[in-house]
Amino acid sequence: DIQMTQSPSSLSTSVGDRVTITCRASQSITTYLNWYQQKPGKAPQLLIFAASFLQSGVPSRFSGSGSGTDFTLTISDLQPEDFATYFCQQSHSTPLTFGQGTRLEVK
Amino acid sequence: QVHLQESGPGLVKPSETLSLTCAVSGVSVTTGGSYWTWIRQSPGKGLEWIGYIYLNGKVDYNPPLQSRATISLDTSKNQFSLSLTSVTAADTAIYYCARDRGITKIDFWGQGSLVTVSS
Numbered sequence: 603d604i605q606m607t608q609s610p611s612s613l614s615t616s617v618g619d620r621v622t623i624t625c626r627a628s629q630s631i632t633t634y635l636n637w638y639q640q641k642p643g644k645a646p647q648l649l650i651f652a653a654s655f656l657q658s659g660v661p662s663r664f665s666g667s668g669s670g671t672d673f674t675l676t677i678s679d680l681q682p683e684d685f686a687t688y689f690c691q692q693s694h695s696t697p698l699t700f701g702q703g704t705r706l707e708v709k
Numbered sequence: 710q711v712h713l714q715e716s717g718p719g720l721v722k723p724s725e726t727l728s729l730t731c732a733v734s735g736v737s738v739t740t741g742g743s744y745w746t747w748i749r750q751s752p753g754k755g756l757e758w759i760g761y762i763y764l765n766g767k768v769d770y771n772p773p774l775q776s777r778a779t780i781s782l783d784t785s786k787n788q789f790s791l792s793l794t795s796v797t798a799a800d801t802a803i804y805y806c807a808r809d810r811g812i813t814k815i816d817f818w819g820q821g822s823l824v825t826v827s828s
Contacts, residue, residue: 689756
């Protein structure tokens with residue numbers, strides 16, 4: 603199985619900040635990497651697919667980059683509704699696997 | 710608009726079978742490129758992919774669950790189902806049904822169904 607490791611596991615941040623979350627795969631997954639946002643009591647929602655493509659309806663302050671084993675999710679100008687948990691997920695091969703999550707908290 | 714809704718018992722006894730159904734609306738389960746997926750989430754194991762079924766009946770399961778999980782498709786009702794046998798407390802989780810588009814991105818999720826395994 604491909605292991606996905608996110609860092610940090612939590613981040614204290616403020617509205618207006620620029621936030622970067624990283625995800626590392628245990629082997630190359632080229633650009634088969636997705637990012638999801640999950641709010642308490644809700645299902646995850648797709649933000650970014652194929653490492654850098656913004657899902658329809660997602661604000662442009664969200665962006666993704668990377669290839670191979672190292673990826674980043676960047677949120678520029680953090681908004682109040684962005685305080686949530688973010689997960690990466692590899693779609694290179696089954697079993698599909700997820701990172702452990704990064705929780706954004708209010709500083 | 711695509712909508713998925715899980716249904717099934719919220720409490721299952723140890724050693725029994727967990728059964729969940731996902732009703733799909735807004736898209737046919739026979740739509741090409743749609744892989745109908747089950748994922749679960751627990752505090753201890755995070756998000757765990759259980760498996761998927763495709764319109765031609767092809768299934769793929771996560772190896773640790775392969776011997777206990779069965780995913781089936783009911784095209785007449787536009788729904789798909791999960792059966793997980795011999796459950797233990799470790800199977801307590803929120804179970805999500807979802808659509809994986811081309812095994813590239815999971816673009817639609819159900820709201821989730823909490824299943825507790827307890828006597």
